[in-house]
Amino acid sequence: MxxxxxxxxxxxxxxxxxxxxxxxxxxxxxxxxxxxxxxxQSMLKAGSFWFKTIVDAGFDGNVYPVNxxxxxxxxxxxxxxxxxxxxxxxxxxxxxxxEAVPNLLDDCANKVKAVHFFTAGFSETGDAIGYELEDELxxxxxxxxxxxxxxxxxxxxxxxxxxxxxxxxxxxxxxxxGFISQSGGxxxxxxxxxxxxxxxxxxxxxxxxxxxxDSTDFIEYMAVDPKISVIGAYLEGTRNGRRLFTxxxxxxxxxxxxxxxxxxxEVGAAAAMSHTGSLASSATIWSAALRQxxxxxxGGMEELTDALLIFQQLERWEGTGNGIAVVGxxxxxxxxxxxxxxxACAELGLHIPSLATETRQRxxxxxxQVGSILRNPVDVSQSGSNPSILRDAIGIILDDPSIELxxxxxxxxILLKYLPWEMVQAINTVFVDFRTKQDKPVVVVSPPGAAExxxxxxxxxxxxxxxxxxxxxxxxxxxxxxxxxxSRFQASVKS
Amino acid sequence: MxxxxxxxxxxxxxxxxxxxxxxxxxxxxxxxxxxxxxxxQSMLKAGSFWFKTIVDAGFDGNVYPVNxxxxxxxxxxxxxxxxxxxxxxxxxxxxxxxEAVPNLLDDCANKVKAVHFFTAGFSETGDAIGYELEDELxxxxxxxxxxxxxxxxxxxxxxxxxxxxxxxxxxxxxxxxGFISQSGGxxxxxxxxxxxxxxxxxxxxxxxxxxxxDSTDFIEYMAVDPKISVIGAYLEGTRNGRRLFTxxxxxxxxxxxxxxxxxxxEVGAAAAMSHTGSLASSATIWSAALRQxxxxxxGGMEELTDALLIFQQLERWEGTGNGIAVVGxxxxxxxxxxxxxxxACAELGLHIPSLATETRQRxxxxxxQVGSILRNPVDVSQSGSNPSILRDAIGIILDDPSIELxxxxxxxxILLKYLPWEMVQAINTVFVDFRTKQDKPVVVVSPPGAAExxxxxxxxxxxxxxxxxxxxxxxxxxxxxxxxxxSRFQASVKS
Numbered sequence: 005m006x007x008x009x010x011x012x013x014x015x016x017x018x019x020x021x022x023x024x025x026x027x028x029x030x031x032x033x034x035x036x037x038x039x040x041x042x043x044x045q046s047m048l049k050a051g052s053f054w055f056k057t058i059v060d061a062g063f064d065g066n067v068y069p070v071n072x073x074x075x076x077x078x079x080x081x082x083x084x085x086x087x088x089x090x091x092x093x094x095x096x097x098x099x100x101x102x103e104a105v106p107n108l109l110d111d112c113a114n115k116v117k118a119v120h121f122f123t124a125g126f127s128e129t130g131d132a133i134g135y136e137l138e139d140e141l142x143x144x145x146x147x148x149x150x151x152x153x154x155x156x157x158x159x160x161x162x163x164x165x166x167x168x169x170x171x172x173x174x175x176x177x178x179x180x181x182g183f184i185s186q187s188g189g190x191x192x193x194x195x196x197x198x199x200x201x202x203x204x205x206x207x208x209x210x211x212x213x214x215x216x217x218d219s220t221d222f223i224e225y226m227a228v229d230p231k232i233s234v235i236g237a238y239l240e241g242t243r244n245g246r247r248l249f250t251x252x253x254x255x256x257x258x259x260x261x262x263x264x265x266x267x268x269x270e271v272g273a274a275a276a277m278s279h280t281g282s283l284a285s286s287a288t289i290w291s292a293a294l295r296q297x298x299x300x301x302x303g304g305m306e307e308l309t310d311a312l313l314i315f316q317q318l319e320r321w322e323g324t325g326n327g328i329a330v331v332g333x334x335x336x337x338x339x340x341x342x343x344x345x346x347x348a349c350a351e352l353g354l355h356i357p358s359l360a361t362e363t364r365q366r367x368x369x370x371x372x373q374v375g376s377i378l379r380n381p382v383d384v385s386q387s388g389s390n391p392s393i394l395r396d397a398i399g400i401i402l403d404d405p406s407i408e409l410x411x412x413x414x415x416x417x418i419l420l421k422y423l424p425w426e427m428v429q430a431i432n433t434v435f436v437d438f439r440t441k442q443d444k445p446v447v448v449v450s451p452p453g454a455a456e457x458x459x460x461x462x463x464x465x466x467x468x469x470x471x472x473x474x475x476x477x478x479x480x481x482x483x484x485x486x487x488x489x490x491s492r493f494q495a496s497v498k499s
Numbered sequence: 500m501x502x503x504x505x506x507x508x509x510x511x512x513x514x515x516x517x518x519x520x521x522x523x524x525x526x527x528x529x530x531x532x533x534x535x536x537x538x539x540q541s542m543l544k545a546g547s548f549w550f551k552t553i554v555d556a557g558f559d560g561n562v563y564p565v566n567x568x569x570x571x572x573x574x575x576x577x578x579x580x581x582x583x584x585x586x587x588x589x590x591x592x593x594x595x596x597x598e599a600v601p602n603l604l605d606d607c608a609n610k611v612k613a614v615h616f617f618t619a620g621f622s623e624t625g626d627a628i629g630y631e632l633e634d635e636l637x638x639x640x641x642x643x644x645x646x647x648x649x650x651x652x653x654x655x656x657x658x659x660x661x662x663x664x665x666x667x668x669x670x671x672x673x674x675x676x677g678f679i680s681q682s683g684g685x686x687x688x689x690x691x692x693x694x695x696x697x698x699x700x701x702x703x704x705x706x707x708x709x710x711x712x713d714s715t716d717f718i719e720y721m722a723v724d725p726k727i728s729v730i731g732a733y734l735e736g737t738r739n740g741r742r743l744f745t746x747x748x749x750x751x752x753x754x755x756x757x758x759x760x761x762x763x764x765e766v767g768a769a770a771a772m773s774h775t776g777s778l779a780s781s782a783t784i785w786s787a788a789l790r791q792x793x794x795x796x797x798g799g800m801e802e803l804t805d806a807l808l809i810f811q812q813l814e815r816w817e818g819t820g821n822g823i824a825v826v827g828x829x830x831x832x833x834x835x836x837x838x839x840x841x842x843a844c845a846e847l848g849l850h851i852p853s854l855a856t857e858t859r860q861r862x863x864x865x866x867x868q869v870g871s872i873l874r875n876p877v878d879v880s881q882s883g884s885n886p887s888i889l890r891d892a893i894g895i896i897l898d899d900p901s902i903e904l905x906x907x908x909x910x911x912x913i914l915l916k917y918l919p920w921e922m923v924q925a926i927n928t929v930f931v932d933f934r935t936k937q938d939k940p941v942v943v944v945s946p947p948g949a950a951e952x953x954x955x956x957x958x959x960x961x962x963x964x965x966x967x968x969x970x971x972x973x974x975x976x977x978x979x980x981x982x983x984x985x986s987r988f989q990a991s992v993k994s
Contacts, residue, residue, distance in 0.1 A: 128834075129868065170831075172916045187835025189828070189913070193948070196912045200949040240838055266838045269845035278872040279834030304839060305946075306971060333684070336665075339623075339774030340682025343735055343761045344799060350764035373624065377773040417691045418684070421667045451800075452970075453688070454695040456951060475947075476801060 022228045029225045031117035032153065033162045033207050035094030036065045039086060039116070041108060042099035043069035043077050050122060051099035052077065054171040061168045061175050068093065086111040097159060098123050105155075106140060113148030121155030126213055127281030128156055134281075138215050145216055156280060157212025158188035161195060161205065164231075169195045169208060179204020180233040181312050182226040184219060186211060186240045186280050187266075190305065194236070197309045202467035203316060206231045213281045220248045227255040234260045234315040236308050240267045241282025249293045256298035257497050260490050262311045264302045265290045298493040300486050307482055310474060314483040315490075317472040318445045322495070325488030326355040327408035329401045330477075333385035334394065334414060334431060335422045341413050342381035345449075345477045349411075352481040354488075356380050363404040370396055389423055391430040398434065402444050409445045410438075411480055416462055417453030425458065432462050436469040448473045449480050517723045524720045526612035527648065528657045528702050530589035531560045534581060534611070536603060537594035538564035538572050545617060546594035547572065548666040556663045556670050563588065581606040592654060593618050600650075601635060608643030616650030621708055622776030623651055629776075633710050640711055651775060652707025653683035656690060658700060659726075664690045674699020675728040676807050677721040679714060681706060681735045681775050682761075685800065689731070692804045697962035698811060701726045708776045715743045722750040729755045729810040731803050735762045736777025744788045751793035752992050755985050757806045759797045760785045793988040795981045802977055805969060809978040810985075812967040813940045817990070820983030821850040822903035824896045825972075828880035829889065829909060829926060830917045836908050837876035840944075840972045844906075847976040849983075851875050858899040865891055884918055886925040893929065897939050904940045905933075906975055911957055912948030920953065927957050931964040943968045944975050 038058060042051030055069050059078060069077045074084045083089050086096065086108070093116045098108060102125035112119055121141075126134040138155070145152045153159050161169035163178045169191060176199050183205060185191035191210035198205055207229070209222050219239055226232045235255070242248045255261050267276030268287035276282040294301040302308045330345045332338030349356050359367070359380045367378045370393065377383040382401060387393040401407060412435060419428045439446045450463050450473050463473045474480035533553060537546030550564050554573060564572040569579045578584050581591065581603070588611045593603060597620040607614055616636075621629040633650070640647045648654050656664035658673045664686060671694050678700060680686035686705035693700055702724070704717050714734055721727045730750070737743045750756050762771030763782035771777040789796040797803045825840045827833030844851050854862070854875045862873045865888065872878040877896060882888040896902060907930060914923045934941045945958050945968050958968045969975035 124832075185835070187832070187838070189832045190835035190839070192831055192913055192916075193835075193910070193946070196916075196948045200912075200947070200951075238835065240835075266835070266842055268842045271845050271851050272838050272841035274874065275834075275837040275841045275872060275876055278874060279838055279878075304843065304971070304973060306973075336687055337682070337684045339770075340680070340685035340688075340733065340735075340761070342770040343682070343767050343774055344685070346767035346770045347761055347763045348799065350766050356766050377770060379769065379773060381770055383774075415688070417695075418687060421687075421691075451688070452695070452947075453691045456695075456955060460951060476799070478799060478801075 025225055025228050031094035032151075032160055032209075034165050035167075037068065037093050038063065038065060038095045038097065038167070039068040039070050039083070039089060039093045040097045040099065041070040041086065043071050043082060045075070045077065049099070050171050051097070054097060054099065054122075057168050057171050057173060061166045061173075063166045065094075086115055092116065094118065095160065096120065102126065102137060105137060109141065109144040109148065112150050113144070116150050118151045118153060119145070120153035120157070120159035122158065123154075124156040124212075126155050126215075128213060128277070128279055130278065138213065142215050152216035153209070154212040155215065158191055158210040161191070161208035163205060174199065177204045179206055179316065180231060181205045181316050182229070182232040182235045183208040183312075184211070184222045184226070184235065184237040185209070186214065186219065186238055186282070188212065190238045193305060194238075194309070197305075201309065201313055201473070202464070203309060203312050214243070218242060218244065218248075220244065220251045223255055223261065224251050227259055232259070233319060234262070234312060236262045236312045238264050238266065238308070240276040240280050241285055245285065249297065252294070252299050253297040256493070260300065260315050262300045262302055262308060262315070262486070263294055264304065264308045265294070298490070298497070300490055302486070306479060310479050310483040311486045314447075314472040314487050317467075317470045318487060321409070321445050321487065322491045323408040323488050324492060325353065325485055326357070327406050328354045328356050328484065329359075329404070329407045329410045330356060330381035330413070331384055331398065331401065331410060332381055332413040333383040335385070335389050335419045337385050338381070338383035338413070339377060342377050342383050345381050345411070345413065348477040349481045352478070352485050354481050354485055357406040359401070359404050360406065363400055366400045367397060370400065389419070389427065389431065391427070391434050394431060395434045395437075398438055402438065402442060407444065409447060409484065411447045411449060411477070411484070413449045413477065414462070415451050415453070416459035417451070417455045420455045420458060428458070428462070432465055435466060435471060439469050439471045446471050447480055447484060449475070449477050451475055520720055520723050526589035527646075527655055527704075529660050530662075532563065532588050533558065533560060533590045533592065533662070534563040534565050534578075534584060534588045535592045535594070536565040536581065538566050538577060540570075540572065544594070545666050546592070549592060549594065552663050552666050552668060556661045556668075558661045560589070581610055587611065589613065590655065591615065597621065597632060600632065604636065604639040604643065607645050608639070611645050613646045613648060614640070615648040615652070615654035617653065619651040619707075621650050621710075623708060623772070623774055625773065633708065637710055647711035648704070649707040650710065653686055653705040656686070656700065656703035664703060669694065672699045673701065674811065675701045675726060676811050677701055677724070677727040677730045678703040678807075679706070679717045679721070679730065679732040680704070681709065681714065681733055681777070683707065685733045688800060689804070692800075696804065696808055696968070697959070698804060698807050709738070713737060713739065713743075715739065715746045718750055718756065719746050722754055727754070728814060729757070729807060731757045731807045733759050733761065733803070735771040735775050736780055740780065744792065747789070747794050748792040751988070755795065755810050757795045757797055757803060757810070757981070758789055759799060759803045760789070793985070793992070795985055797981070801974060805974050805978040806981045809942075809967045809982050812965045813982060816904070816940050816982065817986045818903040818983050819987060820848065820980055821852070822901050823849045823851050823979065824854075824899070824902045824905045825851060825876035825908070826879055826893065826896065826905060827876055827908040828878040830880070830884050830914045832880050833876070833878035833908070834872060837872050837878050840876050840906070840908065843972040844976045847973070847980050849976050849980055852901040854896070854899050855901065858895055861895045862892060865895065884914070884922065884926065886922070886929050889926060890929045890932070893933055897933065897937060902939065904942060904979065906942045906944060906972070906979070908944045908972065909957070910946050910948070911954035912946070912950045915950045915953060923953070923957070927960055930961060930966060934964050934966045941966050942975055942979060944970070944972050946970055
């Protein structure tokens, strides 16, 4: 495969001061104007659909549809070229065939601030033309004073600015989670899972081949952005590993940075090459570098979104992972859950300490002994699913000085087999109250099953109360482990 | 902790011939009569609720409520003792305090065939009385000529006989999957996930402390039962490891046996001791023994039910795991999925071979090249979500001689962002057709997200067509790996 030497990359992130960096990215996340190049009359074309999505989302800056043929679209004048738009344009979305790209670049010079190429067909194809085009893009961007996002990506998601993520995208609740994705499709899943699980983003970006602005740039930006509290990144590769690792090391000191490095295996790396033109790199080197930096490495979409959720929900928790209590058996016997939860937590490095004698005595007088396991995990099945007894039991456990966090297995399918809906809601309210009224976090495991609509309603109520909810004990344990690992890293940095 | 020497255990499984074994278990899975001891007027009592559940489920043998006080329940005569019931009773469910158990045992002698104790409070409490009571149970059972299930368990699930699993249990579709669970609650989740995911059971059992009939007995029975094609077991421990391992080795030769051994960690083993009185045993020893036996060891409820599902759905598949094709990008770009799916499969030991030149040429002329990845994984995003093009693309991939199974990432949340519901259903039908009309299996990954009701409908249609559906690529890969591992083991046994 022919691979021409890559032209010098414009690197500015590390050199700029915080305010300059924030200003530099304003046209990308807070643009005053957006042009979409490649808007036709057909809604089947990505450009047209995209443009309409931005208008419908209520973006309140100027919007300009662009198409060589001119005309009107959604009652707005279609500009035959970027040049004819009055004034400067902050953010341009390009959805035209790659052959038409070089001409467009000339129109961008000294006219626009950032150009995002949805257009694909560059280095990821592995052909020489693709590489040459990419070089031309970077050269013309440098000469013309604008930045490039992509090519081969979906670009910006900025709920605050009412910029949806790609065509058909919805605007979620504004939060403080940032995501960075080399893949457009994975970015889409970030957004969707955010809505589904209550992960509220402040900003997101997909940057595809990353020929100009690369992962490092976006990570550095989100690190200095006061509106972002945690950063999740899906990365396939980088053209400048040293720069990325240096940046990540600095970033992890100030903010949690969670990285899913894909293309870890040989076949995965080959796919990454075909996807975003990313060069293969050793998974071992990546993992070692991430670990040394205090970056949290995760293995897939579930672990990544689980981590974003728990970092968002338990933002100020500074636990060690050594004081975990587990409660099961809210309706039926919780013995099996006690055993399997113990395995799941212990295997992932969480410590489930024995409860103090006093705690066990208090639990025994509350629940009785026969049929219940009152060590830790605690099987509360003898509470008879009485919300008030359950409240007392959890209170007693949280009083134990060795406990810093409680995981509750709340199985909606099992609960609804025995209890009316109102009772299940009352039990749910007990957990919400504990999350609100005291400092030790409550984490809920809500396994999918045969009562999905009700389960999702329960999950939503918990999520709104800042309780992180996971579908399995293993995923909860992993998320808590990732959180406590960062909290220990932070403590080591500060000391 | 005081642990009296355990009385001699009646072991019969290995000694009995197949027909004798089937006959021996008839009173448990095909009883002609069921008595429930501990039925009062209050539906809050487990015994009463249980009895009503059995009647409501349509069990068509004789049913006898038993309570010292006599009277009537649901229009039926309540017997003051088992003795007063006319004739023999096949299956007795006992839900009374442990103190009342010794007297009951005298009533069982030469009167009943199997007694299942829901009653708890035996060796799992760790107190001497518990152990002594258990010894008395076993002794009286031997003297009185009946078998014991439990204590501390939920007992039989036999959809064919319309025996629900525990109080409030529903009868699922009759199938050929068997489950064996030391924990009642885990058994409940087996049943619930079966309904939710289309795992159809032939029989199930929870046996708790297993003081008489133990895991080995049930595994041996299900092994010879022609109605059972695959066995899943949740085990915490056994009182006779040598017997269990010997049996498992024989069973794995004739039928897939999937075992989740819980209590693997120190804290998990302690919980198992409190739950079912199971003695701690080394996880390493278990794993080694299982592997040598050709038993498939799994790590949790998800992996276990995933395995049961794939063994049920692809019963006759004899693949190696070396010819996996992955398809993604049904609506948006599938690049990220290609990369991450490659990692997931490769890390779990599945091989994603390169497609033949001819296959790639055919795909290129069908889909074009720019923006699509046509190696393997195949990104079909350029099909424009056209069901007919998608059908052709999958057909081309399945024609490739190196491919033995295809995994399709069908993301309902993403699809429904772009396509109307009818179109998504049409795409789903393409997969169903391939599963029906040719031999290479289709496996679907259907990730949860923001369109759960529709996603579940899609999953159901696929499941009915014998397509195994998994929520993540990792879980699909693990299930396929478990299946192909067994198929390789079978090949080695036969050769």
